[in-house]
Structure formats: structure tokens, C-alpha cells
Amino acid sequence: MIVLGVESSCDETGLALVDTETGLLSHALYSQIAMHQEYGGVVPELASRDHIRRALPLLEQVLREAKIDKSAIDAIAYTQGPGLAGALLVGASVACGLGLALGKPMIPIHHLEGHLLSPLLASKPPKFPFISLLVSGGHTQLMRVEGIGQYTLLGETLDDAAGEAFDKSAKLLGLSYPGGPAISRIAESGDPSVYTLPRPMLHSKDFNFSFSGLKTAVLTVVKNHPGELSEQDKANLARAFVDALVDVIVAKCSSAMRHSGLKRLVIAGGVGANTQLRAGLNAAAAKKRFEVYYPELEFCTDNGAMIAFAGAMRLKADPAQAQCDYAFNV
Numbered sequence: 635m636i637v638l639g640v641e642s643s644c645d646e647t648g649l650a651l652v653d654t655e656t657g658l659l660s661h662a663l664y665s666q667i668a669m670h671q672e673y674g675g676v677v678p679e680l681a682s683r684d685h686i687r688r689a690l691p692l693l694e695q696v697l698r699e700a701k702i703d704k705s706a707i708d709a710i711a712y713t714q715g716p717g718l719a720g721a722l723l724v725g726a727s728v729a730c731g732l733g734l735a736l737g738k739p740m741i742p743i744h745h746l747e748g749h750l751l752s753p754l755l756a757s758k759p760p761k762f763p764f765i766s767l768l769v770s771g772g773h774t775q776l777m778r779v780e781g782i783g784q785y786t787l788l789g790e791t792l793d794d795a796a797g798e799a800f801d802k803s804a805k806l807l808g809l810s811y812p813g814g815p816a817i818s819r820i821a822e823s824g825d826p827s828v829y830t831l832p833r834p835m836l837h838s839k840d841f842n843f844s845f846s847g848l849k850t851a852v853l854t855v856v857k858n859h860p861g862e863l864s865e866q867d868k869a870n871l872a873r874a875f876v877d878a879l880v881d882v883i884v885a886k887c888s889s890a891m892r893h894s895g896l897k898r899l900v901i902a903g904g905v906g907a908n909t910q911l912r913a914g915l916n917a918a919a920a921k922k923r924f925e926v927y928y929p930e931l932e933f934c935t936d937n938g939a940m941i942a943f944a945g946a947m948r949l950k951a952d953p954a955q956a957q958c959d960y961a962f963n964v
């Protein structure tokens with residue numbers, strides 16, 4: 635069966651086609667980052683309007699690249715939430731309109747399930763069960779994953795998500811949106827011995843996180859600094875921020891691996907693209923003898939392939955998942 639996926643929860647319009655037997659057929663993405671950059675973050679109304687402009691041309695593109703006609707689509711998966719309401723509504727309307735016109739069922743997908751399953755699109759996918767670390771702009775969660783739809787939350791952030799901490803700290807340093815890649819880039823030339831930032835909840839005996847204090851610590855350094863921060867000061871502070879965040883995430887992941895007795899750690903979400911985090915996790919995995927899996931870089935941040943794939947997996951596991959009613963609900 636062929637499943638079309640539609641993602642529009644934030645500032646990326648993503649469409650993709652997945653065959654339940656052979657995998658990804660095609661995918662196309664339009665990122666609105668350049669449009670939002672001048673505002674320092676995502677403007678919801680602009681995001682919704684741009685999704686409207688991009689969705690149908692991207693649909694044509696994925697059909698063309700997969701060399702199929704839309705009549706070959708068997709079901710349409712779309713991001714039901716969480717996300718920006720107006721942006722979600724565009725994707726849901728495109729998916730459900732198409733479903734109703736073609737007489738094909740719709741599969742509403744939780745955005746986080748899309749991220750969580752995205753590493754399974756890789757050429758060497760992990761086998762179930764595994765521990766999942768989901769680190770995105772909106773969420774930071776550790777989960778135990780037994781199979782499709784079998785997810786147990788072990789812990790999550792009590793305040794800011796890891797990506798949010800990246801974005802907010804980057805703004806404090808005068809870096810452009812999105813802050814994750816920007817901070818990571820300048821941190822490469824930072825001196826780690828200049829600043830030491832707190833590692834919130836490092837020793838808490840649970841799997842929860844807290845990143846708002848880390849962001850406030852960056853703010854305190856910026857405020858107390860006499861005059862403007864030089865480019866090297868910014869790099870040093872970015873390095874201290876990244877080191878603190880990576881230390882906490884690596885420690886929590888290692889602890890979750892130890893407690894679960896599982897041997898596979900699977901990373902998902904935009905922050906999973908981070909070079910320093912990957913290096914920290916790889917080092918811990920080598921030392922503690924577990925394996926770590928990542929999504930392809932292009933599938934770390936929001937994309938349609940993960941939604942089409944999650945829809946295909948759900949359909950395969952239980953064909954009754956597909957619905958013919960309009961199931962939009964944020």
C-alpha cells in the first residue's frame with residue numbers, strides 16, 4: 635500500500651510517499667526559515683499562509699518523483715498535532731480534502747510519533763525494543779519503545795525543551811534563528827575553560843530534564859559582562875552552553891540504558907542533528923556498550939517522510955487505524 639504523508643506543524647511543509655513494503659518512494663520539503671529569520675522566530679500566521687502556497691506543488695513533486703498518479707495513493711497520513719493550530723489546519727485540510735476527493739482513508743499522526751519512528755527510515759534501522767531520546771524544539775523526552783504504538787514515557791523536560799534552550803540562548807548571543815545550528819557552529823571555536831554553566835538535574839534520580847535555568851545562566855553572563863561580548867566571548871559562552879546541555883543529556887541517556895537493560899538507544903528530533911551531542915552520545919555508547927542510532931540528518935528536523943512512514947507502519951500494524959472521517963483535533 636502507498637501512503638502519502640503531510641507535515642505542516644511549524645515552519646516546514648513536508649510531503650512524502652512511502653510504500654508499506656518497500657519504504658520511502660519520494661519526499662519533498664520546503665523550509666520557511668528564511669522568511670521567519672527577520673522576525674527572530676516563527677510567525678504563526680505567516681507560517682500558515684506559506685503552507686497553503688507550498689502544499690500542492692510539493693504533492694505534484696512527490697508524485698512525479700515516485701512516478702505514480704494520485705489514484706495510486708491508498709491512504710493519507712497527516713500531522714494531527716501538536717504544533718501551531720493554523721499551520722496544522724492547512725496540512726489536515728489538504729490531507730483530508732484529498733482523502734475525501736479520492737475516496738481514500740486518512741491517518742492522523744502525532745507529530746512526536748513521526749519523529750520517534752524517523753530513525754527507522756535509515757539504511758540500518760534499529761530493531762525493537764529500544765530507548766528513544768526525542769530532542770526537538772518543543773519536546774525533550776526519554777521513552778521506552780516496544781513496538782509501533784507501544785511507547786512508555788520515562789521522563790521529560792519540566793520546562794524548556796532542549797531545542798528551545800538552544801534557540802533562546804542563541805537569541806541572547808545575537809545569533810540568527812534557528813539557534814541550534816548557529817550556537818553549535820560558533821561553539822566549535824570556543825574555549826571550554828572560560829565559563830562553566832550549571833548542569834540542571836544532572837544528579838536527580840529520575841529521567842526528567844530542566845533547561846530553563848541553563849538559558850537563564852547564559853542571560854546572567856551576558857548581562858554581567860562589561861560592554862558587548864566579543865565574537866570570542868560568544869564562542870566561549872556557546873561552548874559552555876553546549877557542554878552543559880550535552881553532559882546532562884548524555885548522563886540521562888546512559889542512566890536510562892542502565893536501568894532498562896536495553897542495548898539500543900535511538901535519537902530523534904531536530905537537536906539530534908547536533909554534532910556535539912552525537913559525539914557525546916557516541917563516546918558514552920562505546921564506553922557503556924550500547925548502540926546508538928540516529929535518523930538521517932535530513933530527517934532529524936520536521937519532514938513529511940516521517941509522517942508518511944509512521945502512517946505506513948500504523949496501517950500495516952492495524953488497517954483499522956485509517957479513518958474516513960475528518961479527525962482534526964488540536
Ligand code: KG4
Nearest residue numbers: 770771772797812814815904905908935936
Ligand atoms: O524537530 P524539529 O524540527 O521541530 C520540532 O518538532 O520542534 O526541531 C527544531 C529544533 C530547533 O530548536 C533547532 O534549533 C534545533 O531543533 N536544531 C538543532 C540543530 N538543528 C536543529 N539544535 C542543535 N544543533 C543542531 N544542529
Ligand code: ZN
Nearest residue numbers: 749770935936
Ligand atoms: Zn518536530
